[in-house]
Amino acid sequence: DIQMTQSPSSVSASVGDRVTITCRASQGISNWLAWYQQKPGKAPKLLIYAASSLQSGVPSRFSGSGSGTDFTLTISSLQTEDFATYYCQQGDSFPRTFGQGTKVE
């Protein structure tokens, strides 16, 4: 199975800050990576797919980059509604696997 490792596990940030979350795959996954946002009591929401493609309706302050084993999610200017937990997920092979999550607080 492909292991997905996110860092940091949590990040303390303020409105307006630039926030960067990294995700590392245990083996190369090309660009088969997605990022999701999850708020308490809610289902995850797709933000980024194919490593860098912005899902329709997602604000442009969210961006993704990377390929192979190393990926990054960046929030350029953190807004109040962005305080949440973020997960990466590989879509390269079965079983699909998620990172452990990064809480932005």
Added chain:
Amino acid sequence: QVQLVQSGAEMKKPGASVKVSCKASGYTFSTYGISWVRQAPGQGLEWMGWINVYNGNTNYAQKLQGRLTMTTDTSTRTAYMELRSLRSDDTAVYYCAKDYYGSGSYYSHWGQGTLVTVSS
């Protein structure tokens, strides 16, 4: 608009089975697969498996093999997830999710979640 509406919360005893439904609307049901993901209390997301709605092919997480069955009913546009021989560590919120593409790589829409509690 695309919607996935799941069945309600369940409380089960250890050893029992649970079957959660996920009714889809707003898109061509047979074109996209459905995945199931669960989340134990306070924990991260765990992928359980995927079903190709068009042909019924499935792929399950190895740790759940033998206890998990995913099916669909195209006439009612509903996907089902059945988990048997429940244990306390199966207590979780269970989500269904629609493929972004057709291959189960990413999930563009999610159900609201179904809490399954396993307790004696």
